[in-house]
Amino acid sequence: MTTTHNQEVLRYTAFSADPEGGNPAGVMLDATGLDDTDMLRIAAELGYSESAFLTPPPEELAGGGTAPTDGTSGIRAYTIRYFSPQVEVPFCGHATVATAIALAERTGPGELVFATRAGTVPVTVAEDEGGALRATLTSVEPKIEEIADADLAEALAALDWPSADLDPALPPRIAYAGARHLVLAAATRARLADLAYDFDRLAALMRRLDLVTLQLVWRESADVFHVRDPFPVGGVVEDPATGAAAAAFGAYARELGLFPGDAAEDTILTLHQGEDLGRPGVLTVTLRPGDPRVRVGGTGARIG
Structure with a gap:
């Protein structure tokens, strides 16, 4: 070449x-x-x-x-x-x-x-x-679907997360806005911070379900979330900032009604990612009334 x-x-x-x-x-x-x-x-x-x-x-x-x-x-x-x-x-x-x-x-x-x-x-x-x-x-137009109980159990086993550590207010879903992601919500920031998973086991499940990452989230406040994204199918233990998963999460948030359904103005969600890796980043997710697509924004910089 x-x-x-x-x-x-x-x-x-x-x-x-x-x-x-x-x-x-x-x-x-x-x-x-x-x-x-x-x-x-x-x-x-x-x-x-x-x-x-x-x-x-x-x-x-x-x-x-x-x-x-x-x-x-x-x-x-x-x-x-x-x-x-x-x-x-x-x-x-x-x-x-x-x-x-x-x-x-x-x-x-x-x-x-x-x-x-x-x-x-x-x-x-x-x-x-x-x-x-x-x-x-x-994003492209998103889709949300439920995950089978057996597949959820396998994901939690690969993560070594007890089901009691999940946030019951944010149920597991598979969300798509250009790529498929499994959204799992941790009940505490400490649960999110403690990430040590079975790489091969999780990768096998993700390939079977055609998942790109897991979107692991913890809700700090009404519109502020901390997220982490295991990415074993790509050969990477964890993605430091994941725009595709942020778009999928925006669709998930809309589907679950995490913001007022009759909102007349844009809803803005802030996602913090990369802090646990020493590479902090901020992703802004915008949901517009009447538009199913999700907008994800952020800054950038050249390296070296």
């Missing part, structure tokens, strides 16, 4: 303005000519939970021609694929945010649209009051 300067692998963190926080992702802004084997190899060499690879957009997004990439007009469109060190995943929120910020640093803030395996994902990049770039993605 021959690469050019445009095929440089960039390193960005998402959901933190500090390169030492958030979730690192590899970003290749031009993956033209790379095949699946190349992308998987690059992702494995980087060792991050996911890396993102951009190629030209499909015809329906390109509008029959080349999408503008200079930031001067129109919506910039791309095809994006995500690889963990072991497998391709259909959608990855933190790598989407990292890629959007990398693009905005080169072509300016604005509207982007990514064609993912899960569907079309729009992203808006804007400057905050301090001048930092902030990217907000809009």
